[in-house]
Amino acid sequence: xxxxxxxxxxxxxLEARREHATATAFLNLGAKVLAEPDKEKLIMxxxxxxxxxxxxxxxxxxxxxxxCHDHKFDPISQADYYALAAIFKSTRSYSSDNIGALSTAxxxxxAGLDEFAAVKSAERALELKKxxxxxxxxxxxxxxxxxxxxxxxxxxxxxxxxxxxxxxxxTVIGVAEAEKILPTLPIHIRGNHMTLGKPISRGxxxxxxxxxxxxxxxxxxxxxxxELAQWLASPDHPLxxxxxxxxxxxxxxxQGIVGTTDNFGLLGDAPSHPEMLEWLAHWFTQEGWSxxxxxxxxxxxxxx
Numbered sequence: 001x002x003x004x005x006x007x008x009x010x011x012x013x014l015e016a017r018r019e020h021a022t023a024t025a026f027l028n029l030g031a032k033v034l035a036e037p038d039k040e041k042l043i044m045x046x047x048x049x050x051x052x053x054x055x056x057x058x059x060x061x062x063x064x065x066x067x068c069h070d071h072k073f074d075p076i077s078q079a080d081y082y083a084l085a086a087i088f089k090s091t092r093s094y095s096s097d098n099i100g101a102l103s104t105a106x107x108x109x110x111a112g113l114d115e116f117a118a119v120k121s122a123e124r125a126l127e128l129k130k131x132x133x134x135x136x137x138x139x140x141x142x143x144x145x146x147x148x149x150x151x152x153x154x155x156x157x158x159x160x161x162x163x164x165x166x167x168x169x170x171t172v173i174g175v176a177e178a179e180k181i182l183p184t185l186p187i188h189i190r191g192n193h194m195t196l197g198k199p200i201s202r203g204x205x206x207x208x209x210x211x212x213x214x215x216x217x218x219x220x221x222x223x224x225x226x227e228l229a230q231w232l233a234s235p236d237h238p239l240x241x242x243x244x245x246x247x248x249x250x251x252x253x254x255q256g257i258v259g260t261t262d263n264f265g266l267l268g269d270a271p272s273h274p275e276m277l278e279w280l281a282h283w284f285t286q287e288g289w290s291x292x293x294x295x296x297x298x299x300x301x302x303x304x
Contacts, residue, residue, distance in 0.1 A: 060264030
């Protein structure tokens with residue numbers, strides 16, 4: 001939940017807020033073409049990477065290909081993809097402060113009140129010094145004397161000193177809510193953001209909802225990432241718990257119960273011991289999703 005929507009969680013203190021914000025770097029790390037001149041394409045490429053990474057990490061599904069067409073092997077449609085894409089396009093991954101043509105990743109400030117106050121104080125001091133420089137320049141124009149020249153040199157030196165000592169707020173690469181929340185996103189025909197089709201409402205892949213639809217109702221002023229994260233972390237979710245217990249098993253034994261840890265789809269391996277995978281997944285959620293307890297269970301078993 002923290003990795004997908006940490007910035008949307010309530011935080012009891014600054015330390016918790018920092019932990020939540022840092023976790024969202026999961027959605028914003030990785031190789032990107034930051035010099036891409038077509039910023040809409042850059043955003044959709046980033047959304048695609050986020051969906052593909054989330055799919056492999058938490059669902060054991062390859063979702064990237066569904067940007068352009070229905071999945072060739074698994075029951076995932078383009079509508080499913082753009083239902084997720086509407087959530088992530090309502091998420092801010094880039095800063096508004098570009099460096100020339102280069103886009104820069106969004107960074108979440110992690111400062112406390114004292115640090116913010118120090119920055120504001122320094123900024124006020126800099127503004128006052130800039131006014132002194134302006135006044136000294138005006139005095140020099142009116143009356144160029146050794147005294148006015150020395151005064152301008154002194155205040156310019158003081159301004160430079162303040163600028164060099166401006167405190168930097170601690171930040172971390174992460175994500176935030178976009179200024180514009182999209183309740184729908186059109187299907188991009190063949191994945192092209194300039195060729196749009198039917199609008200799709202925010203939602204989750206239908207096949208993973210099993211026999212009951214998720215109870216999530218997306219707020220109009222929020223992206224829906226928190227609802228997505230809570231759905232993924234629900235004990236009723238058919239994939240999330242199976243994916244993680246299989247990963248932990250793979251880390252300990254060098255081979256998962258499902259050999260393809262990132263792909264539980266048709267092209268992935270079938271589980272070698274499906275009953276054990278089911279039992280471990282159920283046990284894991286009943287024990288409160290404790291990975292430490294899962295390690296202990298595996299490592300104290302006769303099998304290990």
